[in-house]
Amino acid sequence: MRIAIYGKGGIGKSTITANLAAALAERGKRVLQIGCDPKHDSTRLLLSGKKTMTALDYLRNVAPGVQRLSDVLHTGYKGVVCAEAGGPEPGVGCAGRGILSAFALFDRLGLKTEEFDVILYDVLGDVVCGGFAVPLRKGFADIVYIVTSEEFMSLYAANNILRGVQNFDDSLCKIAGLILNSRGETEDKKKVHRFSEAVRLPVKYTISRSALFSKAEELNKTVVEAFPKSSETKLFHTMARGFLKDKRLFPAAPLEDETLERIVLKGERDADKPDADKKVKDNISEIESAEEEKTGALSALDQKNGSTPSIFFSKSMLCREPLHGCAFTGAICTTTQISGSITVAHAPPSCSHIACQTIMAGGLRALYQKNLAIFEQLSPSLLSSDMNEETVIYGGIDGLVEKLRQAVAAGPEAVFLLTACPAGIIGEDTESAIRIVRAGHPEIPIISVTADGNIRGDYMQGVLNACMEGAGALIDPCCRPEDNSVNIIAEKNIANNAETNFALISNLLNELGISVNCRFVRRTSIEALRNFLKGRLNLPAFNDYFSRMLINFLKERFHISFAQNSFPVGFYESERWLNEIADFFGKEAEAERVIAFFRKKYREMVKPFKKALNGKRIMIITYIHDIDWILETAFDLGMEIAKVCILNYSQDNLFATRYPERFEAETDYPPWKRDEDLRRLKPDLLLCNYIPGDLPPALHADTIPLCPDTGFYGGLAFARRWAFLLKAPVIEGWKYESEKLA
Numbered sequence: 083m084r085i086a087i088y089g090k091g092g093i094g095k096s097t098i099t100a101n102l103a104a105a106l107a108e109r110g111k112r113v114l115q116i117g118c119d120p121k122h123d124s125t126r127l128l129l130s131g132k133k134t135m136t137a138l139d140y141l142r143n144v145a146p147g148v149q150r151l152s153d154v155l156h157t158g159y160k161g162v163v164c165a166e167a168g169g170p171e172p173g174v175g176c177a178g179r180g181i182l183s184a185f186a187l188f189d190r191l192g193l194k195t196e197e198f199d200v201i202l203y204d205v206l207g208d209v210v211c212g213g214f215a216v217p218l219r220k221g222f223a224d225i226v227y228i229v230t231s232e233e234f235m236s237l238y239a240a241n242n243i244l245r246g247v248q249n250f251d252d253s254l255c256k257i258a259g260l261i262l263n264s265r266g267e268t269e270d271k272k273k274v275h276r277f278s279e280a281v282r283l284p285v286k287y288t289i290s291r292s293a294l295f296s297k298a299e300e301l302n303k304t305v306v307e308a309f310p311k312s313s314e315t316k317l318f319h320t321m322a323r324g325f326l327k328d329k330r331l332f333p334a335a336p337l338e339d340e341t342l343e344r345i346v347l348k349g350e351r352d353a354d355k356p357d358a359d360k361k362v363k364d365n366i367s368e369i370e371s372a373e374e375e376k377t378g379a380l381s382a383l384d385q386k387n388g389s390t391p392s393i394f395f396s397k398s399m400l401c402r403e404p405l406h407g408c409a410f411t412g413a414i415c416t417t418t419q420i421s422g423s424i425t426v427a428h429a430p431p432s433c434s435h436i437a438c439q440t441i442m443a444g445g446l447r448a449l450y451q452k453n454l455a456i457f458e459q460l461s462p463s464l465l466s467s468d469m470n471e472e473t474v475i476y477g478g479i480d481g482l483v484e485k486l487r488q489a490v491a492a493g494p495e496a497v498f499l500l501t502a503c504p505a506g507i508i509g510e511d512t513e514s515a516i517r518i519v520r521a522g523h524p525e526i527p528i529i530s531v532t533a534d535g536n537i538r539g540d541y542m543q544g545v546l547n548a549c550m551e552g553a554g555a556l557i558d559p560c561c562r563p564e565d566n567s568v569n570i571i572a573e574k575n576i577a578n579n580a581e582t583n584f585a586l587i588s589n590l591l592n593e594l595g596i597s598v599n600c601r602f603v604r605r606t607s608i609e610a611l612r613n614f615l616k617g618r619l620n621l622p623a624f625n626d627y628f629s630r631m632l633i634n635f636l637k638e639r640f641h642i643s644f645a646q647n648s649f650p651v652g653f654y655e656s657e658r659w660l661n662e663i664a665d666f667f668g669k670e671a672e673a674e675r676v677i678a679f680f681r682k683k684y685r686e687m688v689k690p691f692k693k694a695l696n697g698k699r700i701m702i703i704t705y706i707h708d709i710d711w712i713l714e715t716a717f718d719l720g721m722e723i724a725k726v727c728i729l730n731y732s733q734d735n736l737f738a739t740r741y742p743e744r745f746e747a748e749t750d751y752p753p754w755k756r757d758e759d760l761r762r763l764k765p766d767l768l769l770c771n772y773i774p775g776d777l778p779p780a781l782h783a784d785t786i787p788l789c790p791d792t793g794f795y796g797g798l799a800f801a802r803r804w805a806f807l808l809k810a811p812v813i814e815g816w817k818y819e820s821e822k823l824a
């Protein structure tokens with residue numbers, strides 16, 4: 083049972099929620115209470131007054147690798163498990179966004195909500211922005227109680243909360259009723275009853291003003307704990323019983339502001355002006371139909387809970403490594419590779435434009451440099467909802483629905499819906515847009531990829547999310563593997579050499595009589611994705627953190643086999659890779675023939691490079707840890723490795739080499755040691771990920787490619803650059819000139 087208790091700030095909802103949690107726990111229920119109010123004191127009375135670190139503070143202060151769920155969950159009175167989402171100081175930041183991030187943290191750390199009988203969310207209801215609707219929107223809570231007092235502003239907030247619920251989905255019955263936390267005997271309770279009548283919600287419980295609440299608070303306890311025999315405690319036990327038993331839920335039927343004032347302040351009854359509140363009446367459901375709809379709502383939630391889980395990869399508040407692009411761009415560069423689909427970006431035009439330019443730049447480079455027309459990249463199938471200031475303030479679901487309708491009207495086999503930063507910041511309810519459009523076109527899958535731009539993570543995070551959501555929605559689990567068929571996994575979409583590498587790999591496979599079933603996900607189609615499981619073996623293009631995440635996901639979800647080795651670079655890796663595939667498919671003789679052919683050619687090709695590079699010394703500083711192909715090439719050419727310096731900038735701390743005894747290596751390399759090492763070791767060539775601008779003069783340097791050329795000659799392709807570089811003068815003539823001038 084997942085209950086959200088909303089109410090205006092200061093109305094007493096935290097005290098009520100904590101007392102209710104205590105009463106439920108005394109009745110033997112396993113209770114989780116999550117405070118969703120930036121002032122983060124919802125669970126204080128359950129924890130004997132102890133203030134705990136909020137989820138958001140934890141996110142800011144603890145590195146992702148060492149975060150644990152137990153640090154943000156605290157056990158209080160009678161075993162009630164307590165958590166505080168937290169939020170920014172008043173007047174700064176965005177509390178709604180904070181709630182979204184806190185829930186994402188709970189999710190990522192593996193909070194198992196099914197282990198609790200009752201989950202109570204204590205939610206601030208003054209500001210009903212996208213973030214504060216999270217407990218409802220993300221399917222965390224399915225029952226809402228609203229706490230109010232007799233004051234107009236409190237009823238005004240209650241009405242706003244109803245609006246928020248209605249905006250979330252006006253077809254669902256979610257509201258259980260009102261809880262009147264009375265300010266005292268002198269207050270006009272009739273106001274609340276008139277409001278309750280007008281919005282067709284029962285006042286479920288009335289809590290009278292009592293000095294016991296402040297006395298218990300002084301003891302840092304709930305009334306239930308401090309005064310177990312009091313009538314107040316009895317009431318909370320009655321409420322606990324009612325919460326557990328009462329299954330009646332009602333739709334949200336908020337009032338127009340003018341009607342609210344008329345009914346609450348002026349004391350007019352709703353029935354006095356029958357036409358004025360037609361909207362309210364249209365929304366009234368009988369209890370029976372409410373029950374029916376609730377069943378529908380729950381099954382929708384169950385479906386949501388079964389969707390593809392998100393995997394942490396690149397981003398958190400503490401991950402300050404350079405982010406390469408944003409998740410939105412990564413996701414777009416992936417989904418636009420799938421012919422037969424249309425991608426709808428819920429994004430400002432600028433984000434869509436930049437993403438489109440990134441895709442097309444790759445297409446144009448392939449066209450002009452390699453004479454290769456990649457239509458998916460030259461003319462991406464992309465629509466943008468063009469969010470603007472207005473949609474960021476008021477929400478852009480209407481515009482999004484229009485774009486989705488435009489997309490499905492074109493008759494694609496699938497539509498991908500991607501979100502940029504602004505949609506993520508305001509917690510846009512894209513699922514509701516999908517529901518609306520899907521109702522008219524149930525035959526076209528609309529696949530939601532919550533990319534959320536930079537909030538979600540970097541470029542590769544977006545690629546990962548798009549791959550996982552696409553796989554979950556499209557891959558047909560009934561397909562059976564076919565003979566001599568492989569899938570290619572995790573190619574890099576905007577790499578310059580992605581197509582030439584693929585051509586080389588498929589040529590090698592062809593030599594063994596093996597064909598490619600699906601490229602996951604590059605230049606593919608909806609049909610190929612559906613038939614993904616026809617591939618008998620899956621070949622990863624890279625062995626990096628991203629690829630391993632994707633492989634783990636596919637293994638767990640579809641129980642498929644993967645080759646151990648990724649796309650090979652250089653002779654030795656190519657030989658090993660070919661042998662592994664040949665072993666799997668029983669093609670040893672074919673592989674032997676191919677390898678013998680390349681061995682002969684490789685030996686011939688090495689000779690001129692060896693002449694130019696023999697005896698030269700290389701120093702390597704890198705955060706890419708898969709560098710054996712460079713070392714092997716250098717050794718083949720008679721070069722010496724002066725030192726390998728490993729920077730640990732990412733989760734990918736897996737440096738391992740087959741040649742540990744042949745060079746000096748330092749892991750966790752501090753960048754400040756570079757100049758000292760260069761002076762000491764005097765290499766001829768420095769290889770690094772980016773050539774820094776402050777290198778000492780008289781040193782040649784080259785960039786280690788992120789996506790090297792694959793195949794038997796891949797290492798030699800890199801060595802060709804070294805040979806050219808080392809032929810050039812160490813200091814160019816113009817530099818001497820400028821020195822003379824100085």
Ligand code: SF4
Binds near residue numbers: 409410432534
């Ligand atoms: S980081 Fe955000 S604002 Fe920038 S391009 Fe990506 S989605 Fe747009």
